[in-house]
Amino acid sequence: MEGLERIVREHPFFAGLKEEFCELISGCAKNVRFEAGQYLFHEGQTADQFYLLRSGHVALQMSQPERTFTVQTVGEDEIVGASWLVPPYRWGFDAKALELTRAIAMDAVCLRGKCEGDHDLGYEMMKRFMPVMIQRLQATRLQILDVYGVHN
Amino acid sequence: MSMAFTTERIAAAADPMVPRVARLRRRRRDLNDVWTLVLEMEDGSDLEFAAGQFNMLTAFGVGEVPISISGDPAKAGGGLVHTIRDVGFVSGALARLAPGEAVGVRGPFGVGWPVAEAQGCDVVILAGGLGLAPLRPVIYSLLANRRRYGKVALLYGARGPGEILFRSELEQWRRLLDIELHVTVDHAEGDWHGSVGVVTALLPKADFDPDNTLAMVCGPEIMMRFGVGALRDAGVSGSAIYLSMERSMKCAIGLCGHCQLGPAFVCRDGPVFRHDRLGSLLSAKEI
Incomplete structure (x- = not known):
């Protein structure tokens, strides 16, 4: 537990998090690893976890028959998954490890319960997730613009 | 008569509005619609240039376009290298030239990248799409004089x-x-x-000291705007960020005004500008 707490505290996503919050959320954490090609989760499944990546790379993908599109890759020190925060708590894409990936998986049900019980913790989580979500939204907008296309 | 003719030719050669003739030595297809042309001047001379400068290339009988130089500035005899995207009549005609065919060359023009000023600094090169072409001469220069620079990071985004x-x-x-x-x-x-994602997302991966970094950015204007924002967020000063701007350049010597950007002419005062000197012009919708 001490090891997990240290890993959570040292992950850049939780940099500067209050000790008491760190203890609280570490109770929802577990160490996980994914081999290259293994899926963290699939589109449509219940978003019951999110991941703090410690090493490796994960591709966020969407598929149609015979074609898979990678919309973003995330790596070390980043997070995977925000759908656990908002109803209907369902993944909107697949997440596939591109190489051996080590992560901390946070139990979303456990964490949501703790956030409901302590709104200061909930606000703290929101303050950390919102910038990542805004950044990714902005990046997606730029990708949609197709700025490197012929007509730009 | 003969003497007068020669004098005229010499005078004409010095006139920046008169193209000199070059011939296509070879061309290489880089991408589906992107070609790199290697030209040699018909008179056998080497055209000296600074990284970031451009030439006006003429496809005879079709028209003239500004194309940045993408070759190695230190490589004498290597030919004059341009990388062009086949998007219009002139660029298409240039892309379809056969070896030995003639091309008009005026230039080199403009202000290049601050390669000398970057000595002693970490260097971040942020390039998007075809924007890598005008930065390639910088990369050649940095690599040829590697010990004069600090850390060098090249961050490139493509479609x-x-x-x-x-x-x-x-x-x-x-x-x-x-x-x-x-x-x-x-x-x-x-x-x-x-990696999949926008080029600015690469910045946190790069190791550089923002207080002693010079950044050079080239790509589509939206990408450059966000690139500058990400560099500023990372702590790099606006006076240490340089961009290569693109506008409709015609005369290339600051006379016609086609490429005017606020108080500057991109052809003469640029195409490379220091970001803090451009100020809000980078995000102005109309000028």
Whole structure:
């Protein structure tokens, strides 16, 4: 537990998090690893976890028959998954490890319960997730613009 | 008569509005619609240029376009190298030239990248799409004089894995141990195992000291705006960020005004500008 707490505290996503919050959320954490090609989760499944990546790379993908599109890759020190925060708590894409990936998986049900019980913790989580979500939204907008296309 | 004719020719050669004749030595298809042309001047001379400068290239009988120089400024006899995208009548005509055919060349023109000023600094090169072409001479210069610079990071964003410009050179540079190179693409299918995302997302991966960094940015204007924002967020001062601007350049010597950008002429005062000197012009919708 001490090891997990240290890993959570040292992950850049939780940099500067209050000790008491760190203890609280570490109770929802577990160490996980994914081999290259293994899926963290699939589109449509219940978003019951999110991941703090410690090493490796994960591709966020969407598929149609015979074609898979990678919309973003995330790596070390980043997070995977925000759908656990908002109803209907369902993944909107697949997440596939591109190489051996080590992560901390946070139990979303456990964490949501703790956030409901302590709104200061909930606000703290929101303050950390919102910038990542805004950044990714902005990046997606730029990708949609197709700025490197012929007509730009 | 003969003497007068020669004098006229010499005078004409010095006139920046008169093209000199070059011939296509060879061309290489880099991407589906992107070609690199190697030209040699008909009179056998080497055209000296600074990294970041451009030439006005004429496809005779079709028209003239500004094209940045993408070759090695230190390589005498290597030919005059331009990388062009076949998007219009003139660029298309240039892209379809056969070896030996004539091209008009005026230039080189404009202010180049601050390669000398970057000595002693960490250097971040942020390039998007075809914007890697005007920055390639900088990379050649940095690598040729590597010990004069601090850390060097090349961050490149392309549309997709099949549209990565100068791919074999990028792979070669990635193997060097004293330059950091990250590539990302905006769109990819599942068989691409590299990075997918916007080029600015590569910045946190690069190791540089923001207080002693000079950044050079080239790509589509939106990408440059966000690139500058990300560099500023990372702590790099506006006076240490340089951009290469693109406008409709015609005369190339600051006379006609086609490329006017606020108080500046892109052809004469640029195409490379220091960001803090451009100020709000970078995000102005109309000027």
